[in-house]
Amino acid sequence: QQQVKQSPQSLIVQKGGISIINCAYENTAFDYFPWYQQFPGKGPALLIAIRPDVSEKKEGRFTISFNKSAKQFSLHIMDSQPGDSATYFCAASPLDDKIIFGKGTRLHILP
Amino acid sequence: NAGVMQNPRHLVRRRGQEARLRCSPMKGHSHVYWYRQLPEEGLKFMVYLQKENIIDESGMPKERFSAEFPKEGPSILRIQQVVRGDSAAYFCASSSLSRGNEQFFGPGTRLTVL
Numbered sequence: 001q002q003q004v005k006q007s008p009q010s011l012i013v014q015k016g017g018i019s020i021i022n023c024a025y026e027n028t029a030f031d032y033f034p035w036y037q038q039f040p041g042k043g044p045a046l047l048i049a050i051r052p053d054v055s056e057k058k059e060g061r062f063t064i065s066f067n068k069s070a071k072q073f074s075l076h077i078m079d080s081q082p083g084d085s086a087t088y089f090c091a092a093s094p095l096d097d098k099i100i101f102g103k104g105t106r107l108h109i110l111p
Numbered sequence: 112n113a114g115v116m117q118n119p120r121h122l123v124r125r126r127g128q129e130a131r132l133r134c135s136p137m138k139g140h141s142h143v144y145w146y147r148q149l150p151e152e153g154l155k156f157m158v159y160l161q162k163e164n165i166i167d168e169s170g171m172p173k174e175r176f177s178a179e180f181p182k183e184g185p186s187i188l189r190i191q192q193v194v195r196g197d198s199a200a201y202f203c204a205s206s207s208l209s210r211g212n213e214q215f216f217g218p219g220t221r222l223t224v225l
Contacts, residue, residue, distance in 0.1 A: 036216075097159075098144060
């Protein structure tokens, strides 16, 4: 119940394309859903986050779509760029509690 | 405004030695979390601390691992009698109550056990 399942494990997208990463959870107590971006040798950096009272949040080229009834959420990266190549982690947590991470998606954007 | 700081960035220990990892949270943050990341894996929660209190240590191995966050100074993750399986990247994150769950991560300490 504490798991967050993330797919795909790896993803290759052409420059300018849309990158889509999906996650699913089971614990209905989760009410905070962040996405983190991690470059090799660096710590994860918060990219964008959503709470379950909204179905979509957009920040620049990054959009989170959230489906509460299906317990699924996804990250869309529009106009993907080579600089977006990194590992992306979805995560979930109850309020003021530890974050449960997905296993990550290694994204590679072809120039 | 300095972010979360961790030191050392790289630490090499021989089996049986002790490893001490330090984390200084962002200014104004009183919550600290420690996570472990194995190669090609996600981050696994270890322990959640507030000043002078351990709030949740459900992810900590029962033996050899301990953590503290004293009133003054950084949070310390201590691993006694290290074994090769302890080799990993250890990340610290901090948050403030006013920002809810928003956690900011440090650059990590990469521990290698020879």
